[in-house]
Every structure is written in C-alpha cells, then in structure tokens.
Amino acid sequence: xxxxxxxxxxxxxxxxxxxxxxxxxxxxxxxxxxxxxxxxxxxxxxxxxxxxxxxxxxxxxxxxxxxxxxxxxxxxxxxxxxxxxxxxxxxxxxxxxxxxxxxxxxxxxxxxxxxxxxxxxxxxxxxxxxxxxxxxxxxxxxxxxxxxxxxxxxxxxxxxxxxxxxxxxxxxxxxxxxxxxxxxxxxxxxxxxxxxxxxxxxxxxxxxxxxxxxxxxxxxxxxxxxxxxxxxxxxxxxxxxxxxx
Numbered sequence: 001x002x003x004x005x006x007x008x009x010x011x012x013x014x015x016x017x018x019x020x021x022x023x024x025x026x027x028x029x030x031x032x033x034x035x036x037x038x039x040x041x042x043x044x045x046x047x048x049x050x051x052x053x054x055x056x057x058x059x060x061x062x063x064x065x066x067x068x069x070x071x072x073x074x075x076x077x078x079x080x081x082x083x084x085x086x087x088x089x090x091x092x093x094x095x096x097x098x099x100x101x102x103x104x105x106x107x108x109x110x111x112x113x114x115x116x117x118x119x120x121x122x123x124x125x126x127x128x129x130x131x132x133x134x135x136x137x138x139x140x141x142x143x144x145x146x147x148x149x150x151x152x153x154x155x156x157x158x159x160x161x162x163x164x165x166x167x168x169x170x171x172x173x174x175x176x177x178x179x180x181x182x183x184x185x186x187x188x189x190x191x192x193x194x195x196x197x198x199x200x201x202x203x204x205x206x207x208x209x210x211x212x213x214x215x216x217x218x219x220x221x222x223x224x225x226x227x228x229x230x231x232x233x234x235x236x237x238x239x240x241x242x243x244x245x
Contacts, residue, residue: 001047002028003037003136005143010040010065014048016058024050024058035063043069043141070141072099072242075190079104079155079167080230081197082111085123087227092127096134096144098234099242103127104147104192106155110199120149152205155194156212165190169214170233172200172223179217179233183240191237195230 004020016024024030030050038048038060045068052059078095082088082105095103105124107115115123127146135143150158159167166188168179194214201209210216219232238244 014060076100077102077192079194081106081108093134097138105149107151109202111197167192167214171216174216174218
C-alpha cells in the first residue's frame, strides 16, 4: 500500500497538496475509495481513504490508526565521504533501509568527485528525494535527513560536545580494534559512522579524526569498496546496537 509522509498531525480528515497530490492524481491515477498509509510529523501512522479530489489537492479520511513504529532504538548517522554519483545514490537509499536517521555527505582529500556550491546543493536535493522515496517504499515511520555537503574539519567541529554520542571511524590502517569489540563496550543513543571515499583517508585526516575523539575500528582483513564498507558498517551497528539483532 502506498505510503506518504504528511507535514502535520493526523486528523479525521487530512488534505494532501503539492507533489504528493500531483503524484496521486496524475501518476497513480488514484480514485475515490482507494487507501494509503499516512505517517505524520509525530511518527503516527494511519490507514486513510481518498475521498475527494480538487485540481491541486487530495482529501483523505481516517480509517484506522496503526501501531507500526519501524524506527531503530539508536540514532544512526552515516557521515559518508563523497562517492561517484551512482554509488552515493545507492548508499543513501540503503541507509534509509538500514534504519539510519541521517546522512552527512563529506568532502575529503581523496574524493574522486568535486562539487562547487551550486552542484553540491543540487546533489543534496537529489539525495533527499532518493531518501524520501526509499522511506515510503521500505515502511519507515520517519524520514532520513540528508545534510548539506560539508568537510571533515566542519564535521569534527559539529560533533565536538555531542552528548550520549560516539564517532566511529572506519580506517583501513586499523588492525587492532574490530567494530564488534568496540560496539560491545558502548551504551550510547547516537552513533555517527565516518566512512571514507574510493581513495581512502589521508594520514592527516586520520590523525585529525582520532585527535577529535573518533574511535578507529576495522571491518576485517579484506579491503572493502567504499560503498560496501558503508553498508557493512551500518548493518553491523544495527545488529549489535539496534534492531537487526
């Protein structure tokens, strides 16, 4: 059943406008009597019936409130160094499916792609649309937020002083502390995963992250592609600390 996210609170009658209304009427060719799942800003979920149509709006009538919270008990955030566009698209989509609440695109020294300010803003909008659509398809009860593109220095500054939070740094030169061993030592609500680009992290970046309190861990003895590392990292964290275990 089609799922929509509503910027407001559930009520007996709700009016959908904008792109969602256009999609229902002109893409799905929806008709009166058809049903959808609606999620509001408070993560409340309901089964709704389409009861009326105007040129730019669809009226929904409440049928049933649902107990359907699909959110992880942890706030998982992926700080992903920029990848080639198709890989970054895929990582954002899978982050939604794996229960992350945010993706932070990060510029780093060895990133293959380089965006000016205009292109970076356009990419952020694209990734947000991908995330929103993925949330509808996989049954999320909250939308993932894609942050503006930032750099490692700014990321570390923003993480400084965060409460009940850790920054986990996946580093190819780490050979002592596994991600499993580290995760079994912590009990925090918010976990930020920093994953490098295709070219890996520079020594200067690795040193800066560790000096800022990032915890260096390894994902095992094999060298993983950047997109594989991101998906593996999120899966391992959700298994150990979230809702995949």
